[in-house]
Amino acid sequence: PTLGLDLVEEILELKRTRNAVILAHNYQVKEIQDLADFVGDSLGLSYQAARTDADVIAFCGVHFMAETAKIVNPTKNVVLPDLEAGCSLSESCPADKLAAYLEANRDKHYYVVAYINCSAGVKALSDVICTSGNAVKIVQRVPADRHILFVPDQNLGAWVMEKTGRKMELWKGNCYVHVEFTRSAIERIKTEWPDAPVVAHPECTYAVRLLADEVCSTEKMITYCKESPAEAFIIVTESGMLHRLRREIPGKTFIPGPTDQCACADCRFMKMNTLEKLHAALLNLEPEIVIPEPIRARAEQPIRRMLEWSA
Numbered sequence: 001p002t003l004g005l006d007l008v009e010e011i012l013e014l015k016r017t018r019n020a021v022i023l024a025h026n027y028q029v030k031e032i033q034d035l036a037d038f039v040g041d042s043l044g045l046s047y048q049a050a051r052t053d054a055d056v057i058a059f060c061g062v063h064f065m066a067e068t069a070k071i072v073n074p075t076k077n078v079v080l081p082d083l084e085a086g087c088s089l090s091e092s093c094p095a096d097k098l099a100a101y102l103e104a105n106r107d108k109h110y111y112v113v114a115y116i117n118c119s120a121g122v123k124a125l126s127d128v129i130c131t132s133g134n135a136v137k138i139v140q141r142v143p144a145d146r147h148i149l150f151v152p153d154q155n156l157g158a159w160v161m162e163k164t165g166r167k168m169e170l171w172k173g174n175c176y177v178h179v180e181f182t183r184s185a186i187e188r189i190k191t192e193w194p195d196a197p198v199v200a201h202p203e204c205t206y207a208v209r210l211l212a213d214e215v216c217s218t219e220k221m222i223t224y225c226k227e228s229p230a231e232a233f234i235i236v237t238e239s240g241m242l243h244r245l246r247r248e249i250p251g252k253t254f255i256p257g258p259t260d261q262c263a264c265a266d267c268r269f270m271k272m273n274t275l276e277k278l279h280a281a282l283l284n285l286e287p288e289i290v291i292p293e294p295i296r297a298r299a300e301q302p303i304r305r306m307l308e309w310s311a
């Protein structure tokens, strides 16, 4: 514990000398959430990154999130504690495959809406970006005469189609963590907690979404659970969210959504970041996010459009 405390103090000291800001996603380990300047969902983190005046952004999340921060801050130093912290969803839509698909379907004149969980290369091929927190609003703003290609999450895309009534073509990608939640596993936990509303992330499958009382982004889960009269909630998303909810709403009970194998679901990529790696990143100013300028500049346009449309 003493070492842990020293480490936290050293990180905070480095943060001051580097004039750094520490941004953390809701799925980060609790030690990181507890010392971050801001903890939130992809949307909140994008806004924080766009408005910071720090010289260094230590991004505790996965690669595409740190990349997004770099795209809107080309002159700042953006570090990710573990460069291997990727995302299965982002991997499911490589930029070269998307480029080939768009080329082969030029006649369709697609309007590409990309969920933020994708690489800078995919963002550079897109018209607008969205997150789970604003996807419905963003899709509603797309000109009605355009045919939408939604990449890379088919579950989130299907949910957005239901909410907006807008037809879209969906890229067949998914998040390996959220598709682990099954109908039978959620039905089982519901019998143990019959009064607890089920709150699920839109990356979950349709079968699981059908059992949910609320489907929303991680940040909106906080608001929903705060405002609901219920005392206990079944939270169907990555396990880090439970720490955020318990810290923010200490009087209520949060039960992790189980999978068929486990009592909760961890994202192995999100969990790669540790206090030790964060310390090293602030000390060495690496691993640093580097993006070729033409890709960065092209990827910035759809991000700026998102920030404007969802303001």
Ligand code: 13P
Residues within 6 Å of the ligand: 026, 040, 041, 042, 043, 117, 131, 132, 133, 175, 201, 203, 216, 217, 218, 219
């Ligand atoms: P949120 O933007 O809702 O936090 O989702 C991010 C994510 O990676 C979900 O798996």
Ligand code: SF4
Residues within 6 Å of the ligand: 062, 086, 087, 088, 089, 090, 117, 175, 176, 177, 178, 203, 238, 267, 268, 269, 270
């Ligand atoms: Fe990607 Fe899924 Fe992990 Fe989110 S939880 S970062 S979508 S693999």
